[in-house]
Amino acid sequence: MKAAVCYAYDQPLSVEEVRLDPPQRGEVRVRIAAVAVCHSDVHRIRGDWKGRLPIVMGHEAAGVVELVGQGVRGVQVGDRVAVSLLRSCGRCAQCLSGAPHLCEGEFAIGRESRLHTMDDVDLLHGLNTAAFAEAVVVDQSQVVRVPDALPLDRAALLACGILTGVGAVINTARVRPGANVVVIGTGGVGLNAIQGAVIAGANQIVALDILEHKLATAREFGATATINAAGEDAAERVRGLTGGRGADHVLVTVGSTQAIAQGLSLLRAGGTLTIVGLPQRDALAQFSPYDLVARGQRIQGSFMGSGRLAIDVPWLADLYLQGRLKIDELITGRYSLDQINAAIESMERGEALRNVIVF
Ligand SMILES: [Zn+2]
Ligand SMILES: [Zn+2]
Incomplete structure:
Protein backbone atom coordinates (compact mmCIF):
# COMPACT_ATOMS: atom_id res chain seq x y z
CA MET A 1 0.00 0.00 0.00
CA ILE A 162 -15.18 19.68 14.50
CA LEU A 163 -14.86 17.93 17.86
CA THR A 164 -12.13 20.37 18.94
CA GLY A 165 -14.28 23.44 18.21
CA VAL A 166 -17.77 22.25 19.15
CA GLY A 167 -16.46 20.23 22.10
CA ALA A 168 -14.58 23.23 23.53
CA VAL A 169 -17.89 25.07 23.83
CA ILE A 170 -20.14 22.19 24.91
CA ASN A 171 -17.86 19.86 26.89
CA THR A 172 -15.08 22.09 28.22
CA ALA A 173 -16.66 25.54 28.64
CA ARG A 174 -20.17 24.13 29.21
CA VAL A 175 -21.75 27.22 27.67
CA ARG A 176 -25.35 27.65 28.88
CA PRO A 177 -28.32 28.91 26.84
CA GLY A 178 -28.34 32.70 26.89
CA ALA A 179 -24.62 33.09 27.55
CA ASN A 180 -22.64 35.71 25.66
CA VAL A 181 -19.72 34.13 23.83
CA VAL A 182 -16.72 35.60 22.04
CA VAL A 183 -14.68 33.43 19.67
CA ILE A 184 -11.23 34.77 18.80
CA GLY A 185 -10.03 33.45 15.43
CA THR A 186 -12.27 32.19 12.64
CA GLY A 187 -10.23 29.39 11.07
CA GLY A 188 -11.58 25.84 11.03
CA VAL A 189 -11.63 25.41 14.81
CA GLY A 190 -13.03 28.92 15.36
CA LEU A 191 -15.91 28.30 12.95
CA ASN A 192 -16.68 25.07 14.79
CA ALA A 193 -16.62 26.90 18.12
CA ILE A 194 -19.16 29.32 16.62
CA GLN A 195 -21.31 26.35 15.55
CA GLY A 196 -20.94 24.98 19.08
CA ALA A 197 -22.19 28.24 20.54
CA VAL A 198 -25.24 28.11 18.25
CA ILE A 199 -25.93 24.52 19.36
CA ALA A 200 -25.53 25.58 23.02
CA GLY A 201 -28.18 28.27 22.57
CA ALA A 202 -25.82 31.18 23.26
CA ASN A 203 -27.19 34.72 23.03
CA GLN A 204 -24.48 36.92 21.52
CA ILE A 205 -21.94 34.96 19.46
CA VAL A 206 -19.21 37.41 18.62
CA ALA A 207 -16.48 36.45 16.13
CA LEU A 208 -13.20 38.32 16.18
CA ASP A 209 -10.61 38.24 13.40
CA ILE A 210 -8.62 40.61 11.24
CA LEU A 211 -9.78 39.56 7.75
CA GLU A 212 -13.18 40.69 6.43
CA HIS A 213 -13.81 37.61 4.25
CA LYS A 214 -13.22 35.32 7.25
CA LEU A 215 -15.69 37.35 9.32
CA ALA A 216 -18.27 36.97 6.53
CA THR A 217 -17.83 33.17 6.75
CA ALA A 218 -18.18 33.42 10.54
CA ARG A 219 -21.60 35.05 10.07
CA GLU A 220 -22.64 32.15 7.80
CA PHE A 221 -21.66 29.75 10.59
CA GLY A 222 -23.85 31.57 13.11
CA ALA A 223 -21.92 34.54 14.51
CA THR A 224 -24.43 37.21 15.55
CA ALA A 225 -21.81 39.97 15.47
CA THR A 226 -18.29 40.30 14.11
CA ILE A 227 -15.37 42.48 15.11
CA ASN A 228 -12.46 43.30 12.85
CA ALA A 229 -9.71 43.61 15.45
CA ALA A 230 -7.48 45.41 12.95
CA GLY A 231 -9.68 48.49 12.98
CA GLU A 232 -12.14 48.28 15.89
CA ASP A 233 -11.83 48.53 19.67
CA ALA A 234 -12.84 44.96 20.56
CA ALA A 235 -13.35 45.57 24.29
CA GLU A 236 -15.66 48.50 23.65
CA ARG A 237 -17.69 46.56 21.05
CA VAL A 238 -18.06 43.55 23.35
CA ARG A 239 -19.16 45.78 26.25
CA GLY A 240 -21.69 47.40 23.91
CA LEU A 241 -23.10 44.00 22.93
CA THR A 242 -23.32 42.68 26.51
CA GLY A 243 -24.96 45.51 28.43
CA GLY A 244 -21.57 46.83 29.50
CA ARG A 245 -20.61 43.61 31.33
CA GLY A 246 -18.29 41.72 28.99
CA ALA A 247 -18.54 38.15 27.73
CA ASP A 248 -19.47 35.14 29.86
CA HIS A 249 -17.10 33.03 27.77
CA VAL A 250 -14.17 33.80 25.53
CA LEU A 251 -12.70 30.99 23.42
CA VAL A 252 -9.25 31.59 21.99
CA THR A 253 -8.89 29.38 18.90
CA VAL A 254 -5.65 30.87 17.56
CA GLY A 255 -2.28 29.82 18.93
CA SER A 256 -1.26 33.30 20.02
CA THR A 257 -0.43 34.54 23.50
CA GLN A 258 -1.51 38.06 22.54
CA ALA A 259 -4.95 36.68 21.74
CA ILE A 260 -5.10 35.21 25.25
CA ALA A 261 -4.37 38.62 26.79
CA GLN A 262 -6.93 40.21 24.51
CA GLY A 263 -9.45 37.52 25.46
CA LEU A 264 -9.12 38.35 29.15
CA SER A 265 -9.87 42.00 28.39
CA LEU A 266 -13.23 40.97 26.89
CA LEU A 267 -14.39 38.82 29.82
CA ARG A 268 -16.93 39.80 32.46
CA ALA A 269 -16.29 39.31 36.19
CA GLY A 270 -16.87 35.61 36.87
CA GLY A 271 -16.34 34.76 33.21
CA THR A 272 -14.28 31.91 31.77
CA LEU A 273 -11.51 32.03 29.19
CA THR A 274 -10.98 28.77 27.34
CA ILE A 275 -7.75 28.30 25.39
CA VAL A 276 -8.24 26.01 22.39
CA GLY A 277 -5.46 26.93 19.94
CA LEU A 278 -1.93 25.66 20.61
CA PRO A 279 0.76 28.35 20.79
CA GLN A 280 4.44 27.46 20.25
CA ARG A 281 5.57 24.94 22.84
CA ASP A 282 7.85 27.42 24.71
CA ALA A 283 5.52 30.45 24.51
CA LEU A 284 4.57 32.21 27.77
CA ALA A 285 1.43 34.32 28.21
CA GLN A 286 1.08 37.29 30.57
CA PHE A 287 -1.93 38.04 32.74
CA SER A 288 -2.65 39.74 36.05
CA PRO A 289 -3.31 37.18 38.82
CA TYR A 290 -4.64 40.07 40.91
CA ASP A 291 -7.33 40.86 38.36
CA LEU A 292 -8.12 37.17 37.97
CA VAL A 293 -8.79 36.82 41.72
CA ALA A 294 -10.48 40.18 42.19
CA ARG A 295 -12.80 39.51 39.25
CA GLY A 296 -13.33 35.80 40.00
CA GLN A 297 -12.38 34.67 36.52
CA ARG A 298 -11.10 31.36 35.23
CA ILE A 299 -8.62 30.33 32.55
CA GLN A 300 -8.71 26.75 31.27
CA GLY A 301 -7.31 24.71 28.41
CA SER A 302 -9.40 22.52 26.13
CA PHE A 303 -7.71 19.49 24.53
CA MET A 304 -9.59 17.90 21.61
CA GLY A 305 -12.84 19.43 22.82
ZN1 LIG B 1 -6.33 17.61 13.90
ZN1 LIG C 1 -7.55 5.38 30.17
Whole structure:
Protein backbone atom coordinates (compact mmCIF):
# COMPACT_ATOMS: atom_id res chain seq x y z
CA MET A 1 0.00 0.00 0.00
CA LYS A 2 0.99 3.63 -0.41
CA ALA A 3 1.71 6.21 2.28
CA ALA A 4 3.06 9.77 2.39
CA VAL A 5 6.24 9.67 4.48
CA CYS A 6 8.02 12.64 6.10
CA TYR A 7 11.80 11.94 6.08
CA ALA A 8 13.03 15.51 6.66
CA TYR A 9 11.53 18.83 7.71
CA ASP A 10 11.10 21.42 4.96
CA GLN A 11 10.99 18.73 2.30
CA PRO A 12 7.94 17.46 0.44
CA LEU A 13 6.39 14.22 1.64
CA SER A 14 7.48 11.15 -0.25
CA VAL A 15 4.55 9.05 -1.53
CA GLU A 16 5.70 5.45 -1.77
CA GLU A 17 4.97 1.77 -1.16
CA VAL A 18 5.08 0.77 2.51
CA ARG A 19 4.24 -2.33 4.52
CA LEU A 20 1.51 -2.41 7.19
CA ASP A 21 1.41 -5.27 9.69
CA PRO A 22 -1.86 -6.97 10.64
CA PRO A 23 -3.62 -5.58 13.72
CA GLN A 24 -2.48 -7.01 17.07
CA ARG A 25 -4.65 -7.60 20.14
CA GLY A 26 -7.19 -4.78 20.59
CA GLU A 27 -6.28 -3.14 17.29
CA VAL A 28 -8.15 -2.69 14.04
CA ARG A 29 -7.06 -2.11 10.49
CA VAL A 30 -9.07 0.49 8.57
CA ARG A 31 -9.02 1.06 4.80
CA ILE A 32 -8.92 4.86 4.57
CA ALA A 33 -11.52 6.60 2.40
CA ALA A 34 -10.68 10.19 3.32
CA VAL A 35 -8.20 12.02 5.53
CA ALA A 36 -8.13 15.76 6.16
CA VAL A 37 -4.96 17.82 6.41
CA CYS A 38 -4.98 19.40 9.88
CA HIS A 39 -2.66 22.15 11.17
CA SER A 40 -1.18 19.67 13.65
CA ASP A 41 0.03 17.49 10.76
CA VAL A 42 1.67 20.45 9.09
CA HIS A 43 3.37 21.65 12.31
CA ARG A 44 4.91 18.20 12.79
CA ILE A 45 5.92 17.86 9.12
CA ARG A 46 7.60 21.27 9.12
CA GLY A 47 9.53 20.54 12.33
CA ASP A 48 7.76 23.10 14.56
CA TRP A 49 7.33 20.45 17.23
CA LYS A 50 10.60 18.59 16.45
CA GLY A 51 10.33 14.87 17.28
CA ARG A 52 11.73 11.80 15.57
CA LEU A 53 11.56 10.87 11.89
CA PRO A 54 10.61 9.19 9.60
CA ILE A 55 6.94 9.58 10.31
CA VAL A 56 3.61 9.24 8.57
CA MET A 57 1.18 11.96 9.68
CA GLY A 58 -2.59 12.20 9.12
CA HIS A 59 -5.06 11.78 11.99
CA GLU A 60 -8.42 13.17 10.85
CA ALA A 61 -9.70 10.22 8.87
CA ALA A 62 -12.56 7.90 8.03
CA GLY A 63 -12.80 4.56 6.30
CA VAL A 64 -13.98 0.97 6.48
CA VAL A 65 -12.76 -1.65 8.98
CA GLU A 66 -11.02 -4.42 7.04
CA LEU A 67 -9.37 -6.52 9.78
CA VAL A 68 -9.79 -6.78 13.55
CA GLY A 69 -7.29 -8.13 16.07
CA GLN A 70 -8.10 -10.45 18.98
CA GLY A 71 -10.29 -9.06 21.72
CA VAL A 72 -11.83 -6.29 19.62
CA ARG A 73 -15.38 -5.47 20.63
CA GLY A 74 -17.82 -2.94 19.25
CA VAL A 75 -16.63 -2.84 15.64
CA GLN A 76 -16.63 -5.46 12.92
CA VAL A 77 -15.13 -5.92 9.48
CA GLY A 78 -17.13 -3.80 7.04
CA ASP A 79 -18.12 -1.09 9.55
CA ARG A 80 -17.80 2.51 8.36
CA VAL A 81 -15.86 4.45 10.99
CA ALA A 82 -14.33 7.80 11.82
CA VAL A 83 -10.70 7.48 12.97
CA SER A 84 -9.29 9.75 15.66
CA LEU A 85 -5.95 10.33 17.37
CA LEU A 86 -7.80 10.00 20.72
CA ARG A 87 -7.37 6.60 22.31
CA SER A 88 -8.51 5.46 25.70
CA CYS A 89 -8.00 2.34 27.80
CA GLY A 90 -11.35 2.55 29.61
CA ARG A 91 -9.72 1.54 32.92
CA CYS A 92 -7.46 4.38 34.14
CA ALA A 93 -8.52 7.13 36.56
CA GLN A 94 -9.06 9.65 33.74
CA CYS A 95 -11.18 7.27 31.66
CA LEU A 96 -13.22 6.25 34.70
CA SER A 97 -13.84 9.86 35.70
CA GLY A 98 -15.25 10.75 32.29
CA ALA A 99 -12.16 12.30 30.71
CA PRO A 100 -10.97 9.65 28.22
CA HIS A 101 -9.27 12.36 26.14
CA LEU A 102 -6.69 12.54 28.98
CA CYS A 103 -6.29 8.74 29.22
CA GLU A 104 -3.17 7.60 31.09
CA GLY A 105 -3.23 4.06 29.72
CA GLU A 106 -0.45 2.45 27.69
CA PHE A 107 -0.77 1.20 24.15
CA ALA A 108 1.40 -1.04 22.05
CA ILE A 109 1.45 1.36 19.09
CA GLY A 110 3.88 4.02 20.14
CA ARG A 111 6.33 1.52 21.63
CA GLU A 112 6.15 -0.52 18.42
CA SER A 113 5.32 0.38 14.85
CA ARG A 114 2.98 -1.48 12.53
CA LEU A 115 4.27 0.48 9.57
CA HIS A 116 7.56 -0.01 7.72
CA THR A 117 9.30 1.01 4.52
CA MET A 118 9.97 -1.72 1.97
CA ASP A 119 13.58 -1.64 3.29
CA ASP A 120 12.26 -2.49 6.79
CA VAL A 121 12.77 0.91 8.38
CA ASP A 122 10.11 1.49 11.07
CA LEU A 123 7.80 4.45 10.41
CA LEU A 124 6.28 6.35 13.33
CA HIS A 125 2.49 6.55 13.61
CA GLY A 126 2.02 10.33 13.61
CA LEU A 127 -0.40 11.37 16.39
CA ASN A 128 -1.11 7.69 17.08
CA THR A 129 -2.60 7.28 13.63
CA ALA A 130 -0.55 7.64 10.38
CA ALA A 131 -3.54 8.13 8.11
CA PHE A 132 -1.81 9.78 5.13
CA ALA A 133 -1.95 6.24 3.79
CA GLU A 134 -4.31 3.82 2.12
CA ALA A 135 -4.83 2.00 5.43
CA VAL A 136 -4.06 2.36 9.15
CA VAL A 137 -3.71 0.08 12.16
CA VAL A 138 -4.96 1.83 15.30
CA ASP A 139 -6.25 0.93 18.75
CA GLN A 140 -9.93 -0.07 18.74
CA SER A 141 -10.77 2.94 20.94
CA GLN A 142 -9.70 5.27 18.10
CA VAL A 143 -12.55 4.27 15.79
CA VAL A 144 -16.25 4.95 16.10
CA ARG A 145 -19.03 3.85 13.77
CA VAL A 146 -20.81 6.51 11.71
CA PRO A 147 -24.27 6.39 10.07
CA ASP A 148 -24.52 4.96 6.53
CA ALA A 149 -25.99 8.26 5.31
CA LEU A 150 -22.89 10.22 6.34
CA PRO A 151 -20.32 10.44 3.51
CA LEU A 152 -16.86 9.38 4.72
CA ASP A 153 -15.12 12.59 3.58
CA ARG A 154 -17.50 14.47 5.91
CA ALA A 155 -17.06 11.85 8.67
CA ALA A 156 -13.27 12.42 8.59
CA LEU A 157 -13.67 15.92 9.99
CA LEU A 158 -15.82 14.88 12.95
CA ALA A 159 -13.17 13.32 15.15
CA CYS A 160 -10.67 16.19 15.22
CA GLY A 161 -11.45 19.66 13.80
CA ILE A 162 -15.18 19.68 14.50
CA LEU A 163 -14.86 17.93 17.86
CA THR A 164 -12.13 20.37 18.94
CA GLY A 165 -14.28 23.44 18.21
CA VAL A 166 -17.77 22.25 19.15
CA GLY A 167 -16.46 20.23 22.10
CA ALA A 168 -14.58 23.23 23.53
CA VAL A 169 -17.89 25.07 23.83
CA ILE A 170 -20.14 22.19 24.91
CA ASN A 171 -17.86 19.86 26.89
CA THR A 172 -15.08 22.09 28.22
CA ALA A 173 -16.66 25.54 28.64
CA ARG A 174 -20.17 24.13 29.21
CA VAL A 175 -21.75 27.22 27.67
CA ARG A 176 -25.35 27.65 28.88
CA PRO A 177 -28.32 28.91 26.84
CA GLY A 178 -28.34 32.70 26.89
CA ALA A 179 -24.62 33.09 27.55
CA ASN A 180 -22.64 35.71 25.66
CA VAL A 181 -19.72 34.13 23.83
CA VAL A 182 -16.72 35.60 22.04
CA VAL A 183 -14.68 33.43 19.67
CA ILE A 184 -11.23 34.77 18.80
CA GLY A 185 -10.03 33.45 15.43
CA THR A 186 -12.27 32.19 12.64
CA GLY A 187 -10.23 29.39 11.07
CA GLY A 188 -11.58 25.84 11.03
CA VAL A 189 -11.63 25.41 14.81
CA GLY A 190 -13.03 28.92 15.36
CA LEU A 191 -15.91 28.30 12.95
CA ASN A 192 -16.68 25.07 14.79
CA ALA A 193 -16.62 26.90 18.12
CA ILE A 194 -19.16 29.32 16.62
CA GLN A 195 -21.31 26.35 15.55
CA GLY A 196 -20.94 24.98 19.08
CA ALA A 197 -22.19 28.24 20.54
CA VAL A 198 -25.24 28.11 18.25
CA ILE A 199 -25.93 24.52 19.36
CA ALA A 200 -25.53 25.58 23.02
CA GLY A 201 -28.18 28.27 22.57
CA ALA A 202 -25.82 31.18 23.26
CA ASN A 203 -27.19 34.72 23.03
CA GLN A 204 -24.48 36.92 21.52
CA ILE A 205 -21.94 34.96 19.46
CA VAL A 206 -19.21 37.41 18.62
CA ALA A 207 -16.48 36.45 16.13
CA LEU A 208 -13.20 38.32 16.18
CA ASP A 209 -10.61 38.24 13.40
CA ILE A 210 -8.62 40.61 11.24
CA LEU A 211 -9.78 39.56 7.75
CA GLU A 212 -13.18 40.69 6.43
CA HIS A 213 -13.81 37.61 4.25
CA LYS A 214 -13.22 35.32 7.25
CA LEU A 215 -15.69 37.35 9.32
CA ALA A 216 -18.27 36.97 6.53
CA THR A 217 -17.83 33.17 6.75
CA ALA A 218 -18.18 33.42 10.54
CA ARG A 219 -21.60 35.05 10.07
CA GLU A 220 -22.64 32.15 7.80
CA PHE A 221 -21.66 29.75 10.59
CA GLY A 222 -23.85 31.57 13.11
CA ALA A 223 -21.92 34.54 14.51
CA THR A 224 -24.43 37.21 15.55
CA ALA A 225 -21.81 39.97 15.47
CA THR A 226 -18.29 40.30 14.11
CA ILE A 227 -15.37 42.48 15.11
CA ASN A 228 -12.46 43.30 12.85
CA ALA A 229 -9.71 43.61 15.45
CA ALA A 230 -7.48 45.41 12.95
CA GLY A 231 -9.68 48.49 12.98
CA GLU A 232 -12.14 48.28 15.89
CA ASP A 233 -11.83 48.53 19.67
CA ALA A 234 -12.84 44.96 20.56
CA ALA A 235 -13.35 45.57 24.29
CA GLU A 236 -15.66 48.50 23.65
CA ARG A 237 -17.69 46.56 21.05
CA VAL A 238 -18.06 43.55 23.35
CA ARG A 239 -19.16 45.78 26.25
CA GLY A 240 -21.69 47.40 23.91
CA LEU A 241 -23.10 44.00 22.93
CA THR A 242 -23.32 42.68 26.51
CA GLY A 243 -24.96 45.51 28.43
CA GLY A 244 -21.57 46.83 29.50
CA ARG A 245 -20.61 43.61 31.33
CA GLY A 246 -18.29 41.72 28.99
CA ALA A 247 -18.54 38.15 27.73
CA ASP A 248 -19.47 35.14 29.86
CA HIS A 249 -17.10 33.03 27.77
CA VAL A 250 -14.17 33.80 25.53
CA LEU A 251 -12.70 30.99 23.42
CA VAL A 252 -9.25 31.59 21.99
CA THR A 253 -8.89 29.38 18.90
CA VAL A 254 -5.65 30.87 17.56
CA GLY A 255 -2.28 29.82 18.93
CA SER A 256 -1.26 33.30 20.02
CA THR A 257 -0.43 34.54 23.50
CA GLN A 258 -1.51 38.06 22.54
CA ALA A 259 -4.95 36.68 21.74
CA ILE A 260 -5.10 35.21 25.25
CA ALA A 261 -4.37 38.62 26.79
CA GLN A 262 -6.93 40.21 24.51
CA GLY A 263 -9.45 37.52 25.46
CA LEU A 264 -9.12 38.35 29.15
CA SER A 265 -9.87 42.00 28.39
CA LEU A 266 -13.23 40.97 26.89
CA LEU A 267 -14.39 38.82 29.82
CA ARG A 268 -16.93 39.80 32.46
CA ALA A 269 -16.29 39.31 36.19
CA GLY A 270 -16.87 35.61 36.87
CA GLY A 271 -16.34 34.76 33.21
CA THR A 272 -14.28 31.91 31.77
CA LEU A 273 -11.51 32.03 29.19
CA THR A 274 -10.98 28.77 27.34
CA ILE A 275 -7.75 28.30 25.39
CA VAL A 276 -8.24 26.01 22.39
CA GLY A 277 -5.46 26.93 19.94
CA LEU A 278 -1.93 25.66 20.61
CA PRO A 279 0.76 28.35 20.79
CA GLN A 280 4.44 27.46 20.25
CA ARG A 281 5.57 24.94 22.84
CA ASP A 282 7.85 27.42 24.71
CA ALA A 283 5.52 30.45 24.51
CA LEU A 284 4.57 32.21 27.77
CA ALA A 285 1.43 34.32 28.21
CA GLN A 286 1.08 37.29 30.57
CA PHE A 287 -1.93 38.04 32.74
CA SER A 288 -2.65 39.74 36.05
CA PRO A 289 -3.31 37.18 38.82
CA TYR A 290 -4.64 40.07 40.91
CA ASP A 291 -7.33 40.86 38.36
CA LEU A 292 -8.12 37.17 37.97
CA VAL A 293 -8.79 36.82 41.72
CA ALA A 294 -10.48 40.18 42.19
CA ARG A 295 -12.80 39.51 39.25
CA GLY A 296 -13.33 35.80 40.00
CA GLN A 297 -12.38 34.67 36.52
CA ARG A 298 -11.10 31.36 35.23
CA ILE A 299 -8.62 30.33 32.55
CA GLN A 300 -8.71 26.75 31.27
CA GLY A 301 -7.31 24.71 28.41
CA SER A 302 -9.40 22.52 26.13
CA PHE A 303 -7.71 19.49 24.53
CA MET A 304 -9.59 17.90 21.61
CA GLY A 305 -12.84 19.43 22.82
CA SER A 306 -12.67 17.21 25.93
CA GLY A 307 -14.09 14.70 23.47
CA ARG A 308 -15.56 11.32 24.26
CA LEU A 309 -15.60 9.69 20.83
CA ALA A 310 -18.33 7.16 21.47
CA ILE A 311 -20.70 9.89 22.65
CA ASP A 312 -19.70 12.94 20.63
CA VAL A 313 -19.11 11.51 17.15
CA PRO A 314 -22.56 9.87 16.76
CA TRP A 315 -24.15 13.05 18.15
CA LEU A 316 -22.29 15.34 15.72
CA ALA A 317 -23.07 12.97 12.84
CA ASP A 318 -26.78 13.18 13.65
CA LEU A 319 -26.61 16.98 13.88
CA TYR A 320 -25.13 17.06 10.37
CA LEU A 321 -27.79 14.72 8.97
CA GLN A 322 -30.49 16.91 10.56
CA GLY A 323 -29.01 20.01 8.89
CA ARG A 324 -27.91 21.52 12.21
CA LEU A 325 -24.12 21.21 11.75
CA LYS A 326 -22.19 22.52 8.77
CA ILE A 327 -19.51 20.20 7.40
CA ASP A 328 -19.71 20.59 3.60
CA GLU A 329 -18.76 24.26 3.96
CA LEU A 330 -15.61 23.34 5.88
CA ILE A 331 -14.13 21.37 2.96
CA THR A 332 -12.22 23.61 0.58
CA GLY A 333 -10.52 21.12 -1.75
CA ARG A 334 -10.27 17.40 -2.46
CA TYR A 335 -6.94 15.87 -3.51
CA SER A 336 -5.50 12.43 -4.26
CA LEU A 337 -2.71 11.02 -2.05
CA ASP A 338 -0.21 11.81 -4.83
CA GLN A 339 -1.22 15.47 -4.60
CA ILE A 340 -0.76 15.68 -0.83
CA ASN A 341 2.09 18.20 -0.99
CA ALA A 342 -0.13 20.57 -3.00
CA ALA A 343 -2.90 20.14 -0.41
CA ILE A 344 -0.48 21.05 2.39
CA GLU A 345 0.94 24.07 0.56
CA SER A 346 -2.53 25.40 -0.20
CA MET A 347 -3.34 25.17 3.51
CA GLU A 348 -0.12 26.96 4.46
CA ARG A 349 -0.99 29.79 2.10
CA GLY A 350 -4.18 30.24 4.12
CA GLU A 351 -6.43 29.31 1.20
CA ALA A 352 -8.17 26.39 2.83
CA LEU A 353 -10.34 25.64 5.84
CA ARG A 354 -9.83 21.92 5.31
CA ASN A 355 -8.25 20.13 2.36
CA VAL A 356 -9.19 16.47 2.25
CA ILE A 357 -7.25 13.60 0.67
CA VAL A 358 -9.73 11.15 -0.85
CA PHE A 359 -9.00 7.60 -1.99
ZN1 LIG B 1 -6.33 17.61 13.90
ZN1 LIG C 1 -7.55 5.38 30.17
